[in-house]
Amino acid sequence: MTTLRVILGDQLSLDLATLADLDAARDIALMMEVQDEGTYVRHHKQKIVLVLSAMRHFAEQLRERGVTVDYIRLDDPGNTGSFTGEVLRAVARHRPARIIVTEPGEWRVQQCIETWTSLAGTPVELRADDRFFASRGRFAAWASGRRGWRMEHFYREMRREQGILMDDGEPAGGEWNYDAANRQPLPKHMTAPTRRRFVPDALTREVMTLVARRFPDHFGDLEEFGWAVTRADALQALDDFIVQGLPLFGDYQDAMKADEPFLFHSLLSPALNLGLLYPREVCRAAEAAWRAGAAPLNAVEGFVRQILGWREYIRGVYWTLMPDYRDGNALQATRALPTFYWTGETAMRCLHQVIKDTSRHAYSHHIQRLMVTGNFALLAGIAPREIERWYLAVYADAYEWVEMPNTLGMAVFADGGKMASKPYAASGAYIHRMSNFCPGCAYDVKLKTGPRACPFNYLYWAFLIRQQPRLSANPRMAMPYRTLAGWPRERQLAVLAEADAFLDTLAASPAGDA
Numbered sequence: 001m002t003t004l005r006v007i008l009g010d011q012l013s014l015d016l017a018t019l020a021d022l023d024a025a026r027d028i029a030l031m032m033e034v035q036d037e038g039t040y041v042r043h044h045k046q047k048i049v050l051v052l053s054a055m056r057h058f059a060e061q062l063r064e065r066g067v068t069v070d071y072i073r074l075d076d077p078g079n080t081g082s083f084t085g086e087v088l089r090a091v092a093r094h095r096p097a098r099i100i101v102t103e104p105g106e107w108r109v110q111q112c113i114e115t116w117t118s119l120a121g122t123p124v125e126l127r128a129d130d131r132f133f134a135s136r137g138r139f140a141a142w143a144s145g146r147r148g149w150r151m152e153h154f155y156r157e158m159r160r161e162q163g164i165l166m167d168d169g170e171p172a173g174g175e176w177n178y179d180a181a182n183r184q185p186l187p188k189h190m191t192a193p194t195r196r197r198f199v200p201d202a203l204t205r206e207v208m209t210l211v212a213r214r215f216p217d218h219f220g221d222l223e224e225f226g227w228a229v230t231r232a233d234a235l236q237a238l239d240d241f242i243v244q245g246l247p248l249f250g251d252y253q254d255a256m257k258a259d260e261p262f263l264f265h266s267l268l269s270p271a272l273n274l275g276l277l278y279p280r281e282v283c284r285a286a287e288a289a290w291r292a293g294a295a296p297l298n299a300v301e302g303f304v305r306q307i308l309g310w311r312e313y314i315r316g317v318y319w320t321l322m323p324d325y326r327d328g329n330a331l332q333a334t335r336a337l338p339t340f341y342w343t344g345e346t347a348m349r350c351l352h353q354v355i356k357d358t359s360r361h362a363y364s365h366h367i368q369r370l371m372v373t374g375n376f377a378l379l380a381g382i383a384p385r386e387i388e389r390w391y392l393a394v395y396a397d398a399y400e401w402v403e404m405p406n407t408l409g410m411a412v413f414a415d416g417g418k419m420a421s422k423p424y425a426a427s428g429a430y431i432h433r434m435s436n437f438c439p440g441c442a443y444d445v446k447l448k449t450g451p452r453a454c455p456f457n458y459l460y461w462a463f464l465i466r467q468q469p470r471l472s473a474n475p476r477m478a479m480p481y482r483t484l485a486g487w488p489r490e491r492q493l494a495v496l497a498e499a500d501a502f503l504d505t506l507a508a509s510p511a512g513d514a
């Protein structure tokens with residue numbers, strides 16, 4: 001009896017639950033390139049190349065292991081363009097007794113999988129995705145009955161449970177968290193190491209041509225594509241990070257520098273999210289570097305916290321709160337996304353730099369996402385769904401399960417504080433402290449008002465004034481609201497007027513641009 005084993009584009013792992021009990025003599029692995037997945041947002045061209053090239057390489061790897069792969073290419077005649085359409089065609093071809101698939105990353109895909117049994121007349125077995133440390137149920141059990149879902153509490157449980165960076169039941173080095181050492185700006189003359197990038201092979205180049213032809217109007221440049229598309233390359237990228245990036249990862253995790261988008265970050269999220277690397281092996285490699293004396297504990301703990309803590313926690317939030325989560329708009333933000341998010345054409349140098357790098361590499365590091373593009377969206381009151389669709393479109397690592405809570409929960413506080421205890425709102429002073437963007441900007445970060453004043457400054461105060469009824473009772477916002485209390489009403493009105501005048505000059509991108 002044939003089993004049809006469906007492998008989705010971000011399930012490129014030989015240890016995938018779908019493949020666990022595969023009978024190579026009878027079973028068929030189905031992989032599908034479909035137009036719908038390329039267009040549900042207008043993904044960065046590099047992201048589509050990455051997914052399709054990695055899928056094609058993975059199919060080759062499966063075939064070398066004797067697996068029969070039914071691989072549907074985007075240009076194949078008869079391709080229906082959707083997962084469901086292709087599963088139905090595959091069922092007609094192979095007449096399987098059952099279909100097996102691992103939990104998808106995205107809620108909308110799970111909705112579509114749930115229709116397959118009745119549409120295909122074939123039972124579907126949905127298997128847990130055990131590449132993550134915590135199952136969906138494990139997170140839900142942790143979250144149940146808690147009022148606040150603080151990542152730090154979840155992370156400590158994960159550390160204990162997984163025995164990562166633990167010595168005799170205690171956190172390695174005696175502390176759970178070394179973040180206090182981790183927020184330094186980059187010293188003026190420090191340069192970032194050259195990072196391992198991968199020259200596209202013939203297969204990737206073929207996909208680049210396909211994507212340029214099929215998705216010409218999508219955001220982003222293809223020229224500098226350098227992402228790992230195989231597990232072997234991803235393992236090299238991991239080694240490169242452990243040697244070049246990890247030792248200073250902690251110190252300069254929040255730092256930003258013009259024309260240096262990568263700094264000491266790992267650049268591993270695209271490979272992790274596709275399944276080319278396992279989170280376990282990445283955390284273990286970092287821990288081993290510390291135990292061997294090759295990287296300090298503040299760096300290694302900080303890095304492990306991102307993966308064992310944040311990545312797992314974010315996934316848990318997504319699956320526990322969807323589908324209602326996507327509609328959150330706690331701050332009632334309604335402004336359309338400004339066009340410059342797509343073009344990078346703005347006199348604000350920080351935003352210009354981050355958006356141009358996003359176009360070149362389909363990448364920004366966390367603080368660029370949170371405190372530049374995210375902070376601006378928060379202060380400007382951009383509608384959560386618009387900025388959320390933008391993040392989903394522009395990064396090589398973007399999948400809704402990880403992008404949506406980061407955007408709605410962390411960047412624009414649309415969930416009203418389910419994840420963050422306060423909005424990550426900051427004036428230009430933060431960007432000035434953590435980057436070298438401000439010298440050379442058309443605006444002056446030291447000025448609070450007037451035509452040359454940094455827009456982040458008056459937008460920050462205008463945000464606080466506007467959101468006073470919703471935020472002033474938050475004890476973590478007490479300090480700025482105390483300052484504001486000392487401002488005469490006329491000063492508050494002048495700041496509001498200046499912010500509105502600036503926002504009114506921004507051209508909005510047409511609705512549905514993502």
Ligand code: FAD
Nearest residue numbers: 265266267268269306311365366369370397398399403406
């Ligand atoms: P590093 O800084 O080297 O971190 C190591 C790893 O930790 C990352 O590879 C990633 O797997 C994990 N990680 C770090 N921070 C987070 C986080 N906040 N949530 C989940 N995992 C984390 N990450 C995505 O993978 N996909 C997204 O679509 C995505 N969208 C984001 C949107 C916004 C608005 C924000 C603020 C953050 C988003 N992140 C997303 C989280 C984070 O910015 C990226 O994971 C990180 O920048 C990837 O680069 P890196 O691999 O060099 O990460």
Ligand code: DLZ
Nearest residue numbers: 008009010033034037038104105106109
């Ligand atoms: C992102 C993406 C793209 C662009 N194309 C495909 C595809 O053609 N086939 C496929 O299986 N997966 C693709 N993906 C990744 C899927 O969107 C991803 O597997 C789901 O979001 C998981 O829920």
Ligand code: SF4
Nearest residue numbers: 348350428438441454
């Ligand atoms: Fe950004 Fe303001 Fe600095 Fe210009 S002055 S780079 S707008 S923070």
